[in-house]
Amino acid sequence: ETGVTxxxxxxxxxxxxxxxxxxxxxxxxxxMYWYKQSAKKPLELMFVxxxxxxxxxxxxxxxxxxxxxNSSHLFLHLHTLQPEDSALYLCASSQEGGWGYTFGSGTxxxxx
Amino acid sequence: DQQVKQNSPSxxxxxxxxxxxxxxxxxxxxxxxxxxxxxxxxxxxxLISISSIKxxxxxxxxxxxxxxxxxxLSLHIVPSQPGDSAVYFCAAPLMGGGSNYKLTFGKGTLLTxxx
Numbered sequence: 001e002t003g004v005t006x007x008x009x010x011x012x013x014x015x016x017x018x019x020x021x022x023x024x025x026x027x028x029x030x031x032m033y034w035y036k037q038s039a040k041k042p043l044e045l046m047f048v049x050x051x052x053x054x055x056x057x058x059x060x061x062x063x064x065x066x067x068x069x070n071s072s073h074l075f076l077h078l079h080t081l082q083p084e085d086s087a088l089y090l091c092a093s094s095q096e097g098g099w100g101y102t103f104g105s106g107t108x109x110x111x112x
Numbered sequence: 113d114q115q116v117k118q119n120s121p122s123x124x125x126x127x128x129x130x131x132x133x134x135x136x137x138x139x140x141x142x143x144x145x146x147x148x149x150x151x152x153x154x155x156x157x158x159l160i161s162i163s164s165i166k167x168x169x170x171x172x173x174x175x176x177x178x179x180x181x182x183x184x185l186s187l188h189i190v191p192s193q194p195g196d197s198a199v200y201f202c203a204a205p206l207m208g209g210g211s212n213y214k215l216t217f218g219k220g221t222l223l224t225x226x227x
Contacts, residue, residue, distance in 0.1 A: 004155070006155075009153075033214075040121070040219065041219060042114065042116070042201075042216075042217045042218055042219045042220070043156075043201065043215075043217040045214050045215070045216075048214060056214065090155055090156070092155075094213075098213070099144065099146070099205035099213040099215060100158065101156075101158070101215060102158075103148075103155030103156045103157070104155050105153065105154050105155045106153075106154075106155055
């Protein structure tokens with residue numbers, strides 16, 4: 001499989017649940033990103049990992065916890081989310097130092 | 113503070129006509145601009161880019177124009193086709209943490225091309 005794959009595609013969770021979003025890339029990239037897309041808002045950068053180290057955290061609440069165990073995998077662990085966290089969460093990858101992002105199809109998250 | 117702005121949330125054109133999507137930016141440090149296209153239930157895909165040393169870049173039916181003095185760029189699609197119906201995002205990279213660029217996106221413009 002090639003490209004950037006995100007699972008699950010859709011997720012509905014309660015405010016007390018704990019869930020994780022998964023992203024996998026098979027492009028040989030060494031930088032990975034989480035973006036959030038809310039309705040009528042620009043894509044918002046959440047986290048940047050480069051060579052498996054977190055290099056950017058864009059003032060994201062601690063209820064979102066990223067993990068990058070290796071350069072091909074990226075997770076976003078979710079706990080005690082709020083309804084306003086409902087959004088499309090997009091993962092992207094690139095080669096370090098480049099801006100040619102490849103995006104996954106996203107996970108549509110609904111918090112109830 | 114939005115550094116990349118797309119002030120038109122939607123645009124509707126007839127098939128065969130020209131589509132013009134606009135983008136304004138505020139950060140004069142931007143020296144490269146990209147357009148991404150997004151279909152429903154898919155991630156954004158790269159469409160075309162332009163360096164700040166150019167004022168035009170053309171790729172088939174897609175042309176991007178850059179006016180640095182006005183801090184404005186536009187994407188022209190001609191002729192427009194129904195398959196072009198999607199959300200178009202304007203984006204610009206800035207050096208972020210480490211040696212990585214982070215892309216700053218506009219809100220997007222939904223283009224609908226009517227048959």
